[in-house]
Amino acid sequence: MKRTLISAIALSAATAASAQTADLPQAGSEWFTAGQEAIQAILDRQDNTNTAKNVIVLVADGNGVGTNYATRVFAGQQEGKLGEEHVLPYETPDYHAALVKTYNINAQTPDSAPTAGAMNTGVKQRFNLINLGGDAIHDDCSTVAGNELTTFAEIVSGMEKSVGIVSTARVTHATPAAVYSKTANRNWEDSVPEGCDTQKDIAAQLIDQMEAGVIDFAMGGGRRHFVPEGTQTDEGGSGRRADGVNLIENATGLGAQYAWNTETFNALTLDGETPILALFNDSHMEYEADRADDDEPSLAEMTKAAIEYLSQNENGYYLEIEAGRVDHANHAGNAHRTLVDGVAFAEAVAMADELTNDEDTLIIVTADHEHSIAFNGYCGRGTPILGLCYDVAQQGDKHSDELVLADDGKPYTVIGYLNGSGSVLVEGENGYEGSRPDVTQDEATDLDYVQQALIPKSSESHSGEDVAVYAKGPWAHLFDGTLEQNVIFHVMHHAVTAE
Amino acid sequence: MQTRRHFLTSALAAPLLARPALAQDAPLKVRELYERRGNDLSELAVAREGERITVEGFMAPPLKAESKFFVLTKMPMAVCPFCETEAEWPNDILAVYTKRIVNVIPFNKKITVSGVLELGGYRDPETGFLSMVRLSDANYG
Numbered sequence: 001m002k003r004t005l006i007s008a009i010a011l012s013a014a015t016a017a018s019a020q021t022a023d024l025p026q027a028g029s030e031w032f033t034a035g036q037e038a039i040q041a042i043l044d045r046q047d048n049t050n051t052a053k054n055v056i057v058l059v060a061d062g063n064g065v066g067t068n069y070a071t072r073v074f075a076g077q078q079e080g081k082l083g084e085e086h087v088l089p090y091e092t093p094d095y096h097a098a099l100v101k102t103y104n105i106n107a108q109t110p111d112s113a114p115t116a117g118a119m120n121t122g123v124k125q126r127f128n129l130i131n132l133g134g135d136a137i138h139d140d141c142s143t144v145a146g147n148e149l150t151t152f153a154e155i156v157s158g159m160e161k162s163v164g165i166v167s168t169a170r171v172t173h174a175t176p177a178a179v180y181s182k183t184a185n186r187n188w189e190d191s192v193p194e195g196c197d198t199q200k201d202i203a204a205q206l207i208d209q210m211e212a213g214v215i216d217f218a219m220g221g222g223r224r225h226f227v228p229e230g231t232q233t234d235e236g237g238s239g240r241r242a243d244g245v246n247l248i249e250n251a252t253g254l255g256a257q258y259a260w261n262t263e264t265f266n267a268l269t270l271d272g273e274t275p276i277l278a279l280f281n282d283s284h285m286e287y288e289a290d291r292a293d294d295d296e297p298s299l300a301e302m303t304k305a306a307i308e309y310l311s312q313n314e315n316g317y318y319l320e321i322e323a324g325r326v327d328h329a330n331h332a333g334n335a336h337r338t339l340v341d342g343v344a345f346a347e348a349v350a351m352a353d354e355l356t357n358d359e360d361t362l363i364i365v366t367a368d369h370e371h372s373i374a375f376n377g378y379c380g381r382g383t384p385i386l387g388l389c390y391d392v393a394q395q396g397d398k399h400s401d402e403l404v405l406a407d408d409g410k411p412y413t414v415i416g417y418l419n420g421s422g423s424v425l426v427e428g429e430n431g432y433e434g435s436r437p438d439v440t441q442d443e444a445t446d447l448d449y450v451q452q453a454l455i456p457k458s459s460e461s462h463s464g465e466d467v468a469v470y471a472k473g474p475w476a477h478l479f480d481g482t483l484e485q486n487v488i489f490h491v492m493h494h495a496v497t498a499e
Numbered sequence: 500m501q502t503r504r505h506f507l508t509s510a511l512a513a514p515l516l517a518r519p520a521l522a523q524d525a526p527l528k529v530r531e532l533y534e535r536r537g538n539d540l541s542e543l544a545v546a547r548e549g550e551r552i553t554v555e556g557f558m559a560p561p562l563k564a565e566s567k568f569f570v571l572t573k574m575p576m577a578v579c580p581f582c583e584t585e586a587e588w589p590n591d592i593l594a595v596y597t598k599r600i601v602n603v604i605p606f607n608k609k610i611t612v613s614g615v616l617e618l619g620g621y622r623d624p625e626t627g628f629l630s631m632v633r634l635s636d637a638n639y640g
Contacts, residue, residue: 111581174581283587292535331581332574421575426605437609448530448573456607462581 041093052495053316062327064370071342082382113186115368116178122489141196169324170222190225223279272312333420372418420460594630
């Protein structure tokens with residue numbers, strides 16, 4: 001009775017509020033009506049409590065809230081907009097969202113191994129380890145036995161689902177490796193220390209999981225870790241495996257199809273009958289800005305192939321897709337390649353959404369951690385996100401033509417990094433010293449430009465800042481508020497087991 | 500998107516290519532010497548073989564002290580402990596053989612190098628470094 005009364009009061013209050021807003025002087029503004037439409041879209045949401053047949057997790061490595069902001073503006077400006085108002089495919093009202101705390105058990109600043117591990121096992125992990133419990137120690141092989149965690153891939157393959165991984169990094173790199181491997185060191189990609197008999201190297205674990213029927217589809221870079229030392233790889237490089245084992249031959253011996261370039265990618269049979277191993281580069285795949293279509297497929301194309309393949313299983317699938325090189329370009333302090341790869345990630349999300357049904361597929365879009373990227377001000381609307389900061393105009397919305405100058409009399413880019421190879425301090429006879437170099441708009445927007453940074457480091461670092469998670473489909477509404485990263489696993493698990 | 504291919508097309512269309520390198524020409528970028536895909540050299544590089552050209556970039560920390568050899572990179576040479584298990588050279592670099600012993604410049608300070616463009620495989624006898632494209636008789640600043 002009381003509940004009914006409260007509802008009635010709330011309803012009448014809402015009606016009254018609506019009547020009042022029509023009289024407001026700002027009621028005719030586009031901003032005002034857009035605001036009303038936005039809350040209506042949220043009011044129209046219906047919680048989806050179906051059982052998820054499929055789960056797709058898309059991770060842009062190193063794409064924290066700041067990097068994602070830059071990608072949004074860049075994507076908008078590529079389409080001729082001012083940029084700030086742009087909406088990325090996963091920023092629409094049909095996606096629920098939350099903030100995610102990314103720290104590791106023993107690290108305020110996380111690395112990609114335990115963060116991906118947290119998403120794949122439901123527990124936080126230790127720095128530089130993958131899918132081992134909190135008692136395991138980095139680089140200590142003797143602590144592996146007894147600390148192995150069960151992965152989401154293993155759980156859902158026990159439910160007769162298929163499992164796939166796609167990455168533009170090496171498939172043995174931290175984020176994809178967290179789907180299938182358990183290791184005391186994320187760098188043991190093709191070998192383990194002498195005498196270590198408690199785990200295999202990461203590449204060998206992938207093929208073992210393929211043989212065990214857990215992994216069905218693996219696509220990315222990292223070919224050299226599957227080929228023996230002294231053996232030439234498909235593109236003329238050399239293998240790295242000291243044990244002399246050719247894991248590609250082992251995989252094809254199991255009946256797997258193998259692809260290594262666009263031509264062989266296009267020739268794959270996606271009927272779900274045989275496992276697929278595709279290794280498009282000896283190390284990481286190319287940055288999107290450097291990729292040639294006739295050499296390697298795009299992330300969206302790989303996403304399409306993976307979904308077509310995995311959809312053949314009527315019991316459903318789990319697919320992890322990583323835009324691995326957003327992170328690498330950030331490490332280089334090279335915002336241009338970061339954002340081009342960020343746009344390629346957004347296109348992969350749109351592709352995954354287009355090819356699936358919200359009724360039975362939970363799509364999760366997130367990042368593993370942020371970087372030391374930061375943004376200067378005060379720049380006018382539409383300032384090129386990769387370029388120099390233009391002043392705010394007094395009239396209209398677009399920026400003025402005046403560059404904002406710092407107290408040293410020089411202009412500066414919108415994006416900067418707190419540390420990295422772009423440091424304005426250079427090593428001299430008296431230690432590190434220096435002043436900001438002059439920079440022109442042409443230089444700043446060049447593909448190879450490295451943004452100015454403060455602290456000198458050969459490689460720019462991650463940061464512990466939050467990332468976002470966006471989701472749609474069954475139980476996506478569980479993503480709300482500020483969550484620990486390992487909660488992502490629990491939403492996935494709840495979604496696939498809900499009755 | 501400013502792609503290398505797009506840039507090369509623009510560069511080839513420009514009259515720059517038709518005449519010898521002049522001092523006032525804007526320095527080339529390292530990426531202009533390579534095709535976008537793989538390790539192939541660009542048409543621009545092939546056309547300028549044997550000429551003295553000027554290229555801007557960054558001096559990677561020298562492999563050997565008191566040397567007349569260094570590697571020019573398109574960006575400050577960053578080695579990422581979370582990307583790589585060991586230092587890896589990017590595929591688009593330029594080997595530089597200098598007139599004088601190299602005076603080391605910090606890896607993150609942009610420099611301009613002038614030298615005679617040489618193409619073809621050459622293994623440095625001192626460091627074992629294999630280069631496919633080089634500047635010889637070079638100076639820089």
